[in-house]
Amino acid sequence: MKIKYFLIITPLLIFSILISSMFFMGFFKPHRVNQLIIGSIGDATYLNPVLAQDSASSDINSFVFNGLLKYDRNLNIVGDLAESWEVKEGNKPVIIFHLKKGVLWQDGEKFTADDVRFTYETIMNPKTNTVRRSDFEKVERVEVPDPYTFIVYYKEPFAPGLQSWMIGIIPKHILQGKDINRASFNRNPIGTGPFIFQQWISDEKITLKANPNYFEGRPYLDGIVYRIIPETSLMEIELLTGGIDYTGIYPYQYKRISHNPSLRVYKQLSHGYSYIGYNLKNPLFKDKRVRKAITLAINREEMVKYILYGLGVVATGPFTPDMWYYNHAVHPLPYDPKKAKKLLAEAGFKDIDGDGILEKDGKPFSFTLITNSGNDIRKDIGVMVQRYLKEVGIDVKLRLYEWSVFLTNWINSKNFDACILGWSLSLDPDQYEIWHSSQIKSGFNFISYKNLEVDRLLEEGRRTFDKKKREKIYKRFHKIINEDQPYTFLFVPESTPALNKKFFLVKKEEKGRKLLKPIKMEKAGLMVDIIKWYVPKENELTP
Amino acid sequence: MVGFIIKRLLQLIPTLFGITIISFAVIHIAPGSPVGNTLNPKVPPRVIEQMKKNYDLDKPLSVQYVLWIKRLITGKLYSFKDGKPVMKKIKERLPATIVLNAVASIIIFSLAIPLGIFSAARQYSFWDNTTTFFAYLGISIPSFWLAYLLILATVKIFGFPVLGIRSFFLEGASTLRIIYDRIWHLTIPSIILAIGGIAVISRYMRSSMLEVIRQDYIQTAKAKGLPEEVVYYKHGLRNALLPIITLFGFLVPSLISGSVIIETVFAWPGIGRLAYQAVLSRDYSVVMTINTISATLVLIGNLVADILYAVADPRIRYR
Numbered sequence: 069m070k071i072k073y074f075l076i077i078t079p080l081l082i083f084s085i086l087i088s089s090m091f092f093m094g095f096f097k098p099h100r101v102n103q104l105i106i107g108s109i110g111d112a113t114y115l116n117p118v119l120a121q122d123s124a125s126s127d128i129n130s131f132v133f134n135g136l137l138k139y140d141r142n143l144n145i146v147g148d149l150a151e152s153w154e155v156k157e158g159n160k161p162v163i164i165f166h167l168k169k170g171v172l173w174q175d176g177e178k179f180t181a182d183d184v185r186f187t188y189e190t191i192m193n194p195k196t197n198t199v200r201r202s203d204f205e206k207v208e209r210v211e212v213p214d215p216y217t218f219i220v221y222y223k224e225p226f227a228p229g230l231q232s233w234m235i236g237i238i239p240k241h242i243l244q245g246k247d248i249n250r251a252s253f254n255r256n257p258i259g260t261g262p263f264i265f266q267q268w269i270s271d272e273k274i275t276l277k278a279n280p281n282y283f284e285g286r287p288y289l290d291g292i293v294y295r296i297i298p299e300t301s302l303m304e305i306e307l308l309t310g311g312i313d314y315t316g317i318y319p320y321q322y323k324r325i326s327h328n329p330s331l332r333v334y335k336q337l338s339h340g341y342s343y344i345g346y347n348l349k350n351p352l353f354k355d356k357r358v359r360k361a362i363t364l365a366i367n368r369e370e371m372v373k374y375i376l377y378g379l380g381v382v383a384t385g386p387f388t389p390d391m392w393y394y395n396h397a398v399h400p401l402p403y404d405p406k407k408a409k410k411l412l413a414e415a416g417f418k419d420i421d422g423d424g425i426l427e428k429d430g431k432p433f434s435f436t437l438i439t440n441s442g443n444d445i446r447k448d449i450g451v452m453v454q455r456y457l458k459e460v461g462i463d464v465k466l467r468l469y470e471w472s473v474f475l476t477n478w479i480n481s482k483n484f485d486a487c488i489l490g491w492s493l494s495l496d497p498d499q500y501e502i503w504h505s506s507q508i509k510s511g512f513n514f515i516s517y518k519n520l521e522v523d524r525l526l527e528e529g530r531r532t533f534d535k536k537k538r539e540k541i542y543k544r545f546h547k548i549i550n551e552d553q554p555y556t557f558l559f560v561p562e563s564t565p566a567l568n569k570k571f572f573l574v575k576k577e578e579k580g581r582k583l584l585k586p587i588k589m590e591k592a593g594l595m596v597d598i599i600k601w602y603v604p605k606e607n608e609l610t611p
Numbered sequence: 612m613v614g615f616i617i618k619r620l621l622q623l624i625p626t627l628f629g630i631t632i633i634s635f636a637v638i639h640i641a642p643g644s645p646v647g648n649t650l651n652p653k654v655p656p657r658v659i660e661q662m663k664k665n666y667d668l669d670k671p672l673s674v675q676y677v678l679w680i681k682r683l684i685t686g687k688l689y690s691f692k693d694g695k696p697v698m699k700k701i702k703e704r705l706p707a708t709i710v711l712n713a714v715a716s717i718i719i720f721s722l723a724i725p726l727g728i729f730s731a732a733r734q735y736s737f738w739d740n741t742t743t744f745f746a747y748l749g750i751s752i753p754s755f756w757l758a759y760l761l762i763l764a765t766v767k768i769f770g771f772p773v774l775g776i777r778s779f780f781l782e783g784a785s786t787l788r789i790i791y792d793r794i795w796h797l798t799i800p801s802i803i804l805a806i807g808g809i810a811v812i813s814r815y816m817r818s819s820m821l822e823v824i825r826q827d828y829i830q831t832a833k834a835k836g837l838p839e840e841v842v843y844y845k846h847g848l849r850n851a852l853l854p855i856i857t858l859f860g861f862l863v864p865s866l867i868s869g870s871v872i873i874e875t876v877f878a879w880p881g882i883g884r885l886a887y888q889a890v891l892s893r894d895y896s897v898v899m900t901i902n903t904i905s906a907t908l909v910l911i912g913n914l915v916a917d918i919l920y921a922v923a924d925p926r927i928r929y930r
Contacts, residue, residue: 089795113693271880309771472643501652
């Protein structure tokens with residue numbers, strides 16, 4: 069019977085092909101190579117520093133491109149493509165950049181000040197779909213007197229302006245006259261950086277190779293591979309089995325991964341914090357005592373312990389403790405439910421009907437706390453806050469929404485009671501967009517916070533270049549925000565990147581021998597010395 | 612028959628038009644927009660407004676619809692997320708999804724049909740009960756969980772997992788090795804993807820076979836002394852396959868629709884993940900195009916099924 073045999077043989081044949089591949093492939097091992105494999109959850113979008121918005125793209129761009137300035141290991145601003153620079157202060161400040169000579173694009177062309185002007189003009193062109201424009205809006209004009217000098221004239225003093233020149237410079241000779249939004253350059257970038265772009269397979273990997281002509285010398289690594297692995301458990305498996313060398317890990321993975329002998333997990337406070345923001349237009353939260361009481365009623369130490377597995381610190385204000393503008397005289401409010409109840413009673417909230425929920429003017433103290441779905445840490449915060457506040461007699465309803473819905477229907481339309489969110493901060497202390505009262509209508513002050521002294525401090529802070537004076541301004545700002553408690557500042561999490569121990573830092577090279585030392589976490593992050601990373605061969609490992 | 616096919620193809624046109632309108636409406640009704648989907652203090656609303664203007668998102672919906680169709684036909688439709696032509700993005704992902712789903716479908720049908728016949732021929736025997744048990748197990752087990760178990764098993768046995776469509780460290784290897792590497796990467800995801808299908812379709816096959824062998828003409832064939840195999844495979848099978856052909860019609864769209872879960876768990880760069888990410892980031896052009904393509908394929912699948920009915924059952928004639 070032909071049909072019968074056909075029906076039996078076909079599946080057997082298919083399975084034998086599939087299974088046989090196991091014997092052929094299964095025991096093939098990746099070999100030890102002098103390259104860094106980074107694991108990332110998401111794929112890059114634009115390999116062009118002007119257009120990139122996501123962290124994956126920024127990671128790659130930082131290897132391929134250079135800015136005029138950069139942060140050194142201790143977060144001081146130093147020159148990158150700029151040899152030096154001068155700031156002429158005044159009502160209309162001027163910055164003069166003197167560019168490094170002899171820097172080459174990766175295709176061999178010379179880098180000049182025209183490229184810097186081209187980058188600036190591209191950003192300012194309204195047709196360019198860039199999110200960087202607001203950084204440069206205070207610039208009046210730029211000037212290129214000679215190929216290695218670039219002068220920026222500002223309309224008014226703007227201290228965060230200096231930092232904005234860290235943006236990667238793009239090549240004029242390739243992009244001129246092209247539609248930047250759709251140029252093939254965005255997927256085949258050419259920069260001045262230590263690594264040259266090689267290949268990008270969507271949602272699989274991006275490969276870079278060392279730039280032999282890099283102006284600070286060829287990197288010791290031969291290349292970097294950026295692998296896209298869309299799921300955290302898989303990422304962990306790949307990390308443990310050597311399929312990737314470097315990735316950021318979550319607090320719940322920290323303990324088990326840090327025990328692995330082939331990996332080192334680093335710790336550093338991240339530049340950001342989680343918070344509960346109160347809609348100050350809501351009469352419930354108008355009273356400072358109520359906001360303070362809620363903060364007092366929330367055990368933030370316990371949150372750090374259970375949500376972050378101890379990997380973080382309690383936040384006291386809009387800054388993170390390792391920064392120069394952080395006010396160490398501001399102490400976090402303690403966990404004190406008794407005092408919280410007292411403050412609530414002072415504000416007029418009493419439990420009259422004995423149901424365990426406080427009332428004022430016959431209305432129970434009840435509000436909805438919202439956050440976005442897909443973020444387990446925020447969900448956990450919500451659940452814990454619900455429990456803490458129940459103990460002091462406040463009824464909290466927790467709602468989770470998909471990100472776009474959350475943003476459009478609730479946050480941007482200011483249609484919420486309280487929300488759980490987080491800010492990632494830039495290293496400059498300026499937070500005008502978040503706290504200034506002019507930003508309530510169409511900015512990021514969606515909680516409608518208004519304090520005239522804060523307004524004045526924020527205006528002064530961004531007009532002052534002097535670091536000492538700025539420090540004073542922002543410390544004062546920090547103190548006021550802590551007193552006002554427009555947010556309940558929850559915690560600053562620690563970032564925990566894991567790196568394979570096979571990487572070392574080449575301290576110096578003497579007579580062909582490399583002096584190695586272990587890679588250290590610097591203030592500016594682990595990757596600050598990436599061009600000196602190296603995977604030693606077995607015979608180079610002797611100290 | 613030819614007349615029937617032409618008539619059906621002509622009927623597709625208005626349906627297709629309706630589909631584009633629905634695809635367009637569904638994504639525009641959802642809150643959010645492809646730009647300004649972040650909470651970034653450095654991106655003030657005026658910058659977002661300018662971007663919306665650049666993308667023609669400030670125009671009335673009817674104009675946007677016409678623009679979309681025009682760009683779709685002329686191939687000038689770009690993704691909002693990375694500025695790449697939408698068709699190129701889809702084309703990049705299609706092979707991975709088609710290969711995975713094709714292999715899974717071959718496994719499903721080549722295994723489910725014999726299993727169903729086998730069970731039906733020995734109804735209520737020990738073997739029938741065993742396949743029934745495993746069929747229900749296959750339907751009930753969450754595929755992502757089984758996938759994790761198999762991934763962990765490969766890690767245990769081989770020391771590293773099998774993710775994606777190829778090993779990333781194989782540059783410069785021989786062609787044979789590369790081909791086997793691809794097959795090796797296909798094995799586990801396709802089996803996981805097939806398990807649910809095998810379970811379901813073998814049940815269908817069993818019940819439709821059972822129905823057929825109770826018919827008078829099968830009894831007659833048995834009575835006149837034909838060997839059992841001839842009765843089942845020659846006279847029974849052809850009629851029992853009709854309901855399965857309906858399911859086959861759904862196969863065509865499922866070939867490209869992809870599975871978000873399986874593709875995520877195995878880091879498989881397919882259409883499912885592309886579509887899912889596009890929905891999350893409100894990448895209108897990608898979402899609408901994928902929707903339209905899969906809806907079109909459903910229509911074509913139905914048409915193919917109708918034609919196959921006629922092939923399998925000579926009594927069915929279309930005019």
